Amino acid sequence: MMNRRTVLVGAGALMACGPSGVRPPRVQVPGATFPSTPFSYGVASGDPTSDAVVLWTALEVDPTQAGESFSVGWEVAADERFERVLQSGLASATGETGHTVHVDVTGLAGDGTYFYRFVVPGQVSPIGRTRTLRASGAPSSFRFGIGSCQDLRGGYFTAHRAAAAQQFDLFFFLGDFLYERNRMGVRAHQSAEPVDLAGYRARHAEYRRDADLQANLASCPWVVTWDDHEVVNNYGGLSHGSLSPEVLRERRRAAYRAYAEWMPLRVRPADDGSLQLFRGFEVGSLLSVSVLDTRQYRNRLVCGGRAGPACADWGAEDDSMLGQAQREWLEARLRASSASWNVLAQQVVFSDFTVGNGAFLNHDQWDGYPVERRRLLDVMDGLSRRNTIVLTGDIHLAALSRVLRPNTARATAVEIVTNSISSGGSQGEGNGSLIEGLVGGLPGLLYAYEGRRGYTACTVTDEAWQVDFEVVDSIDAPGGAVSTHASFEVNRELLARRR
Ligand SMILES: [Fe+2]
Structure with a gap:
């Protein structure tokens, strides 16, 4: 069995994920390739402010790996096709939190619509849509x-x-x-x-x-x-x-x-x-x-x-x-x-x-x-x-x-x-x-x-x-x-x- 920690795979090299027209991820995520998607629980976002929002996912991992940690990349884009990626980074999914992942993305503009996804080697999550709140003034609705x-x-x-x-x-x-x-x-x-x-x-x-x-x-x-x-x-x-x-x-x-x-x-x-x-x-x-x-x-x-x-x-x-x-x-x-x-x-x-x-x-x-x-x-x-x-x-x-x-x-x-x-x-x-x-x-x-x-x-x-x-x-x-x-x-x- 491959050791996930020692094999480095650039997820950006994988073109097969996502609907056509969506750019493959560019964030580089260390670890062994996942042969099937661990994103069984989808993605979510929450607790928006005028400049931040929490992104969430969880990895479904084999019970034999319950104590292991995995690197998870994330990307936030201005568009659904991820042509304009605004921020990206690495988080970790650990046994300590049941392999759930929270990323508090800050520095966003208020009243904006954003798209996000998570990445592990070989697999990309579904794309989520999220929004920040307006900082001041009243939105029309x-x-x-x-x-x-x-x-x-x-x-x-x-x-x-x-x-x-x-x-x-x-x-x-x-x-x-x-x-x-x-x-x-x-x-x-x-x-x-x-x-x-x-x-x-x-x-x-x-x-x-x-x-x-x-x-x-x-x-x-x-x-x-x-x-x-x-x-x-x-x-x-x-x-x-x-x-x-x-x-x-x-x-x-x-x-x-x-x-x-x-x-x-x-x-x-x-x-x-x-x-x-x-x-x-x-x-x-x-x-x-x-x-x-x-x-x-x-x-x-x-x-x-x-x-x-x-x-x-x-x-x-x-x-x-x-x-x-x-x-x-x-x-x-x-x-x-x-x-x-x-x-x-x-x-x-x-x-x-x-x-x-x-x-x-x-x-x-x-x-x-x-x-x-x-x-x-x-x-x-x-x-x-x-x-x-x-x-x-x-x-x-x-x-x-x-x-x-x-x-x-x-x-x-x-x-x-x-x-x-x-x-x-x-x-x-x-x-x-x-x-x-x-x-x-x-x-x-x-x-x-x-x-x-x-x-x-x-x-x-x-x-x-x-x-x-x-x-x-x-x-x-x-x-x-x-x-x-x-x-x-x-x-x-x-x-x-x-x-
Ligand atoms: Fe109830």
Whole structure:
């Protein structure tokens, strides 16, 4: 067997890769030739700024080489054919990070479109498209997609295929990127339920083989946050219905590390196993985006985190989803923002979804943490302009809601809830109406739809948001038809109307 470390092959000599018309790579990568592609998991980019973006890939290596390191070249070009390569370099894929690769490319121009690829001797990755954010001023419009909740068992990721075709400026993924539990569905997990680092890595690898998901990850930069299933269902902080804090702490550590390895993130886990996912992005003067983590820092699971009537200690003063540090960071960002729109990209429903005079509320969402929610509403109401839009996933339902305070009619914010990519499976009209029926009569709610799976597209200008709820007719088989189920416009006074 050849030793990869001692054989030097210039990948630039290999002409056979990529579609015709694409220039072969010029970056020289040391190592032995790969006889077949190790780029089984595609490419991705994420966490763009006005001058940088993180590029991601992973190598699938033979288990006998699990401890070895490999050089990986990368190129960023101004054009799809790689005639104008702007930057290139070498990274390494090591066993320490499961052969995942992160390259933080800096020195790019703002509001630019770029193309990138990775190279090992003898093989070239698929080409990814990415974008930087605008540094200042307002772009004429900013277009992004939103997704959440992709249970592989629920069906095919056709929504991602459709989103990829949109060539968005950005894609937000708001949690449940994978599911930890195993039960048969339209598709089946091939790996055991993850409980340790090897298990979570295997689960990520399994999801990342999906061609539709790969297409969307390669189509534009992603900004991700997690919900619960990236670790274990319905955990909060170090609390869980059946796992002890000690067991959950170790499981979290493994899951967080694997998440950081497999997502196009700039941040790395800290020595204590934590991962600071809350972070901000500025899109010129148009958007100030605060990405939240409503899982890692919860002080407890209120009322056991279950849905149902409020329990005796619901509404405790110090109950928190965000934790003090994140909440203070968020409040300061909101108060300091001069952007046309403030955006909260987060996981669980923010609006009051309490139904039947308190007979039913979901304590796993913001309804379980009313004191902290009230604090945030006070901040939003105190801004010189009410201009906050909350983006939400989690409940496998598409919705548009005006966030109302008790006994008020004017909206403090507008919440856009994106449907699941696949979780819950194809339901069809009329079958998915349980939650629709429960929340349909809420005063702030303008739209709720559970019937089919999909994603959400937003086009934002200085004046208004257009929100398009996209649905797939069936995800039981690949290639379902995608259509727009409903469109809304939200204007600067937070008045929303159906288009
Ligand atoms: Fe989910």
